[in-house]
Amino acid sequence: MLKIGITGGIGSGKSVVCRLFATLGAPVYDSDTRAKWVMAKDEQLRDELRAAFGPETFDTLGQLNRTYLARVAFADPVQLARLNALVHPAVGRDFAQWLTARQTEGHPYILKEAALLYESGAYRQLDQIITVFAPIAVRQARILTRDPHRTPDDIQNIIGKQMSEEEKMQRADHIIHNDDAHLLIPQVLKLHEQFIR
Numbered sequence: 001m002l003k004i005g006i007t008g009g010i011g012s013g014k015s016v017v018c019r020l021f022a023t024l025g026a027p028v029y030d031s032d033t034r035a036k037w038v039m040a041k042d043e044q045l046r047d048e049l050r051a052a053f054g055p056e057t058f059d060t061l062g063q064l065n066r067t068y069l070a071r072v073a074f075a076d077p078v079q080l081a082r083l084n085a086l087v088h089p090a091v092g093r094d095f096a097q098w099l100t101a102r103q104t105e106g107h108p109y110i111l112k113e114a115a116l117l118y119e120s121g122a123y124r125q126l127d128q129i130i131t132v133f134a135p136i137a138v139r140q141a142r143i144l145t146r147d148p149h150r151t152p153d154d155i156q157n158i159i160g161k162q163m164s165e166e167e168k169m170q171r172a173d174h175i176i177h178n179d180d181a182h183l184l185i186p187q188v189l190k191l192h193e194q195f196i197r
């Protein structure tokens with residue numbers, strides 16, 4: 001079973017591309033969603049987050065205070081590194097379990113979607129990497145529509161915390177262009193055919 005990573009900066013279109021692969025039958029591990037899930041369920045991680053970032057990390061109902069954590073972590077590289085050091089290993093363990101469950105299901109390949117595949121080192125456990133690329137102006141416009149609570153400055157700040165698109169494209173085995181000039185479906189079909197061969 002091939003293990004394919006799929007990465008790209010905020011708003012590049014990873015989730016949209018993954019939905020296309022999923023319609024072709026490929027199991028997709030969505031690191032962002034799973035990170036949210038482990039932060040909701042893993043008591044040891046929750047204790048560590050509370051110890052690192054204070055009682056405001058969770059609200060009175062025990063839900064992660066994402067606005068607070070985003071403000072703290074995206075404002076300071078040291079705090080972001082602390083958050084990553086707590087969350088990424090927990091996501092890595094969760095992925096390992098998910099992968100074990102897929103091994104016996106007969107899939108030719110699976111996908112792991114993550115914005116920080118290279119930054120977190122997760123790429124080392126994968127066979128091939130796809131980078132989804134869209135120009136910055138297109139990403140900004142799409143994110144402002146998808147996440148109305150973010151300002152252009154917020155988006156620029158998050159982009160500054162991620163590896164450059166140039167480096168991701170250089171390192172990737174495959175690039176999917178998700179701008180207004182390229183159709184997505186033919187690019188996904190072509191890769192799917194390669195992976196099942």
Ligand SMILES: CC(C)(COP(=O)(O)OP(=O)(O)OC[C@H]1O[C@@H](n2cnc3c(N)ncnc32)[C@H](O)[C@@H]1O)[C@@H](O)C(=O)NCCC(=O)NCCS
Pocket residue numbers: 009010011031032035065066067069070073074080083084087091114115116158161162
């Ligand atoms: C800081 C948090 C609470 C902000 O939550 P919020 O709901 O505002 O944003 P959301 O999770 O939807 O992330 C929005 C986008 O920001 C980018 N992003 C998220 N975490 C990070 C990070 N640690 N470093 C750089 N970019 C990041 C991604 O492109 C992501 O899609 C949250 O992103 C978080 O817990 N991040 C740490 C876990 C992580 O690294 N997740 C990303 C993939 S594993």
Ligand SMILES: Nc1ncnc2c1ncn2[C@@H]1O[C@H](COP(=O)(O)OP(=O)(O)OP(=O)(O)O)[C@@H](O)[C@H]1O
Pocket residue numbers: 008009010011012013014015016017032115142143145146178179184
């Ligand atoms: N080809 C496209 N045409 C129009 N809209 C698109 C296209 N690709 C993505 N979008 C939209 O752009 C937004 C960002 O896409 P998506 O959520 O897939 O990005 P992402 O790379 O997963 O982002 P993040 O890292 O923030 O999770 C979404 O609202 C999505 O519907």
